[in-house]
Amino acid sequence: MNIERISQPFIEKFPGDFSNNPMQRNTPKVLFSTIQPAGFDKPKLIAFNEALSEEIGLGKFEDKDLDFLVGSNLPKNVRTYATAYAGHQFGNWAGQLGDGRAILAGEIVDANGKKTEIQWKGPGATPYSRHADGRAVLRSSLREYLMSEAMHHLGIPTTRALSLAFTGEDVVRDIMYSGNPQLEKGAVIIRTAESFIRFGHFELMSSQREYNTLQELADFTIENYFPEITSSEPQKYKDFFENICTRTADLMVEWFRVGFVHGVMNTDNMSVLGLTIDYGPYSMMDEYDLNFTPNTTDLPGRRYAFGKQGQISQWNLWQLANALHPLIKDEKFLEDTLNRYGTYFWEAHDTMLCKKFGFDQLLKTDEDFFTNWQGLMQELEFDYTLFFNQLERLTPESDAQEHFKDVSYGLLNDEKVTKLKDFIKKYESRLSLNSISRETSLKMMEETNPKFILRNYLLYECIEEINNGGSEMLDKLTQALKSPYQKLFPEFSAKRPSSYDDTAGCSTLSCSS
DSSP, X not given: OOGGGOBOHHHHHSOOBOSOOOOOOOOTTOSEEEOOOOOOSSOEEEEEOHHHHHHXXXXXXXXXXXXXXXXXXXXXXXXXXXXXXXXXXXXXXXXXXXXXXXXXXXXXXXXXXXXXXXXXESBOOOTTSTTSOOBOBHHHHHHHHHHHHHHHHHTOOBOEEEEEEEEEEEEEEOTTSSSOOEEEEEEEEEEEESOOOBHHHHHHHHHTTOHHHHHHHHHHHHHHHOTTOOOOTTHHHHHHHHHHHHHHHHHHHHHHHHTEEOSOOOGGGOBTTOOBOOOSSOEEOSBOOTTOOOBXXXXXXXTTOGGGHHHHHHHHHHHHHHHHHHHHOOXXXXXXXXXXHHHHHHHHHHHHHHHHHTOSSOOTTHHHHHHHHHHHHHHHTBBHHHHHXXXXXXXXXXXXXXXXXXXXXXXXXXXXXXXXXXXXXXXXXXXXXXXXXXXXXHXXXXXXXXXXXXXXXXXXXXXXXXXXXXXXXXXXXXXXXXXXXXXXXXXXXXXXXXXXXXXXXXXXXXXXX
């Protein structure tokens, strides 16, 4: 690989701590600390994303590159560092946080001038590890490797996964925080993004009243990642915030489209570029439930439940607005922008639902239709993805109960079947208002509704197989996630088996990784 092409413009631009001191501590007034990965003597490759490596300019992988994939024996040009940021966690100010389990190698620029940051996750402790070891285990690393790629191929903005490797070490983790720690296989993932800059980077500098660095960070981010912003200050900071709001709303709509639940939408887990970032206790939704949260740490409040993600993203943007206020200095603008956010989000959300149902445009009556549909989905315990797959195949001759029997996680009694039939009549009536052909409508549905989603039970089975030395499931899932709008493997397009209903890692997860 072209490791010699990696550079570190971030640490050349901003104030940092260059001591390489791994002691966990506060690092006031700086945006990063240089730190060396722990280094691992016996790495073993699990997966490598050749297409992504070529795309970003790293080129082909050779056996000699294995050390780099786990952060060992690095060349001199790779000056590694962890960034400092702050954030609100579960609605409360947490102060300084930072890359506690992530270390950056820097960035690489491809032949077309596109920049990509390269970051290890799980290579060892940093000053921001907060009493943890900075390691990661196979379980969490594989989940991030596969899910970030699945989201990319679904067409959703996300960080990417370059590689996954065993470290050769065992790591102690208590998967459900139940007082029963176990040894698990250690692993390191390399993830990439145009930038890993988060809401929390701006929150940290603003909270410390480091306004010059705050402005420099905003200028750097605009110059490098927001080419559409051409205005001068102070207007460019307003344009910057508006752009982040739009990107965030669009991302939330995409999550709703495919049934993705992030699980831990703290402000430090929000990308200013509108990327899905930090794949922890996430889940793709099985049975439709607006109140579903996969994160056991989010119980019982369910702050980050599926149906609340739009609302929480707006709350997070309020915190970013407070952080950027020293640059924007216009309370009314910030308030008006955030008040418009809800209108923009819900219109985009309902327009997205129209595409899922095959409607050519959003009508005033659709709000009631969607509300009734949501109630039906929850009452009948329908699988979110499979419902729309079956809806595409619905014909006037279809028997409602027979057609949707394999979509429900419950029992369809006579009363529920009657409600389903009533809904189908309303749906057919609404379809009749389209000005497009049924063929065009179906094409829109097929392009909007995935046939394959990376369900937690599939990930669980894959993790178990790799732990036992196999790789067939990994190979099949890797193929399937590259073509999510096709049924390459029909066995994956099915409900979660009931045997996994109460299995840790299949229905609910913790933040343990």
